[in-house]
Amino acid sequence: MVSPVRLYNTLSQSLEPLEPLEPGHVRIYLCGLTTYDHAHLGHARTNSTFDVLVRFLRARGLRVTFVRNVTDVDDKILHRAAELCEDPLTFSARMAHVNDGELKCVGCLVPDHEPRVSGHLDDIVRLIEALIARDAAYVVDTGDVYFAVRGFAEYGKLSHRNLDDLRVGARVEADDRKRDPLDFALWKASGDQTWGWPSPWGRGRPGWHIECSAMAARYLGEHFDIHGGGMDLIFPHHENEIAQSEAVWGAPFAKLWMHAGFLNVDTEKMSKSLGNFVTIRDVLATNDPEAIRYFFLGAHYRGPIDFDVERRGERVVFPGLDEAEARVDYLYGACDALTRIAGNAEPEVSDVIPGVASVIRNAEARVLSALAKDLNTPVALAVLGDLAKAANELALQVGKLKKDPKRYEGAVRLAAAGLEVFRRCTTPLGLMQVASDVYVARTRGRRLAQRGLDAASIDAKVEERTRARTQKDFARSDAIRAELTGLGVELLDFGGVTGWKIPL
RNA sequence: GGUGCGGUAGCCAAGCGGUUAGGCACCGGUUUGCAAAACCGGCACACGUGGGUUCAAAUCCCAUCCGCACCUCCA
Structure with a gap:
């Protein structure tokens, strides 16, 4: 029997079993990017x-x-577009496309819907009208519309603060148009000259928070299962979403709120304002996208992760990513070993090598049960490590079984089963979604380029060394290897064949 | 001032009441002409500090120190 899925709910500050509102169907809304820069x-x-x-x-x-929504209407977009002398919507559409590619690159599936603010002005305006009609929001003479925070008794329930606490340390600017300093804009008047859309209150743009309520309701309904984002969205963004949504629909908005922890650099949060951010694109010059994902999954999603940046002379390296990438190398290597053994054999968990068979038999259940515990990805990765170790063990043993055809056949089927289990274990993690030769080719290409090497000249050296070895000229052979090692190339002798790789 | 998150062996990181996940590094071994890779074994009987509860605490309670974040836009 499978264990229930338990997830941490920011709202209740505790683990809760996932019970979809519609049995068997989970509806999830994630706050996506504001499209004015590369994704970090x-x-x-x-x-x-x-x-x-x-x-x-x-x-x-x-x-x-x-x-996952796309915030394609925002002041930051307007300013950036102005700098680039580009139409804001054209600019944000372009950046949305870039960001999509960046997220896809790190293994993220394309969402079922990616609604944009610019395509949902009607929904947004209708929602604001409904809020005004219920007296939950008010229009000021400049044409702005604000949500009246005092009218929503439960304001603060997500971030676990109350209005008075907020006021004490609040750095909110005094604005006499607002009834309460914490009231937030649903609609911002933009005047005739600047970017905007017509509305009952004049030309303007929606405030940041209202879009998510409108678009979530459009695609998932007014009440759905999980709403997520980074921890920095808890307040005020998600708090405000709850206020405006529940004020108008009268029922709980999202049932479960999930928030991912920060990525820190030198223990400080990576952010645009601190200027310490590293974009996905930056990292791709030195590391494989799978390394990025493996690196994240190595820690629980709610805790902080420290991202190290090290300068070695001219080069910038990311030690955490390097370590992760070495692990990904290892996993692909193990898969590759299985592939070579398995051929087209029918998968079957044969007990020819009991220890290996038992790891293969249990791996998927172990991964799924780890993930059921509030997405315990570090434990899931440990299972992957066990699986890889078992695969290598199998590769080591299989040769010895050759003289016993029946057991050899069993080992081959076990390898095929191992491959299948590998796939089942890595799919929920979004890891190893390409064939190992694809991975090896792309990482090798990148590492060669990084070190200014080319494969042909390495192959030539390797051939020369092989000739020296066949003539038992080990002094020459070792000299060549030392030379290549100095360049960052590692030689791997398998019987008579010599392969090479460039380790991290 | 308020509200969260975190402090686990050299490093990263699970565990959150009772059989010490895992990884990196390091040290042996198998293997190899020598290496590398792979595998086997050793690795640290660690949990910020001080109290307390309990037969039993890294895990619960109280206090306290340190780091970070949020309360303005931020994933």
Whole structure:
């Protein structure tokens, strides 16, 4: 029997069993990016977290509707577009496309819906009208519309603060148009000259928070299962979403609120304002996208992750990513070993090598049960490590079984079964989604380029060494290896064949 | 001032009341012409500090120190 899925709910500050409102169908809304710049690793972490959630739930056999919005209307976009002398919507559409590619690159599935603010002005305006009609919001003479925070008794229930606490340390600017300093804009008047849309209150743009309520309701309904984002969205963004949504629809908005922890650099949060952010794109010059994902999954999603940046002379290296990438190398290597053994054999968990068979038999259940415990990805990765070790063990033993055809056949089928289990274990994690030769080719290409090496000249050296070895000229052979080692190339002698790789 | 998150062996990181996950590094071994890779074994009987509860605490309670974040836009 499978264990229930338990997830941490920011609202209740405790683990809760996932009980979809519609049995068998989980509806998830994730706050996506504001499209004015490249996605940084913090975005990658949050998105990877929710990607694992979606993949995992699907692997459990649940139907998932996953919505991730695109904030394509925002002041930052307006300013950036102005700098670039580009139309703001054209600019944000372009950046949305870039960001999509960046997230896809780190293994995130394309959401079922990616609604944009610019395509949902009607929904937004209608929602604001409904809020005004209920006296939950008010229009000021400049044409702005504010949500009246005091009218929503439960304001603060997500971030666990109350209005008075907020006021004491609040750095909110005095604004006499607002009834309460914490009231937030639903609609911002933009004047005739600047970017905006017509509305009953004049030309303007929606405030940041209202879009999510409108778009979540459009694609998931006014009440749905899981709403997520980074921890920095708890207040005020998600708090405000709850206020405006529940004020108008009168029922709980999202049932479960999940928040991913920060990615820190030198223990400080990676953020645009601190200027310490590293984009996904930056990292791709030195590391494989799978390394990024593996790196994130190595820690629980709610805790902080420290991202190290080290300068070695001219080069910038990311030690955490290097370590992760070495592990990904190891996993692909183990898979590759299985592939070579398995051929087209029918998968079967044969007990020819009991220790190996037992790891293969239990791996998937172990991964799924780890993920069921509030997405315990570190434990899931440990299972992957066990699986890889078992695969290598199998590769080591299989040769010895050759003289016993029946047992050899069993080992071959076990390898095929191992491959299948590998796939079942890595799919919910979004890891190892390409064939190992694809991975090896792309990492090798990148590492060669990084070191200014080319494969042909390495192959030539290797051939020369092989000739020396056949003539038992070990002094020459070792000299060549030392030379290559100095360049960062590692030689691997398998019987008479010599391969090479460039380790991290 | 308020509200959260975190402090686990050299490093990263699970565990959150009772059989010490895992990884990196390091040290032996198998293997190899020598290496590498792979495998086997050793690795640390660690849990910020001080009290308390309990037969039993890294895990619960109280106090306290340190780091970070949020309360303005931020994933």
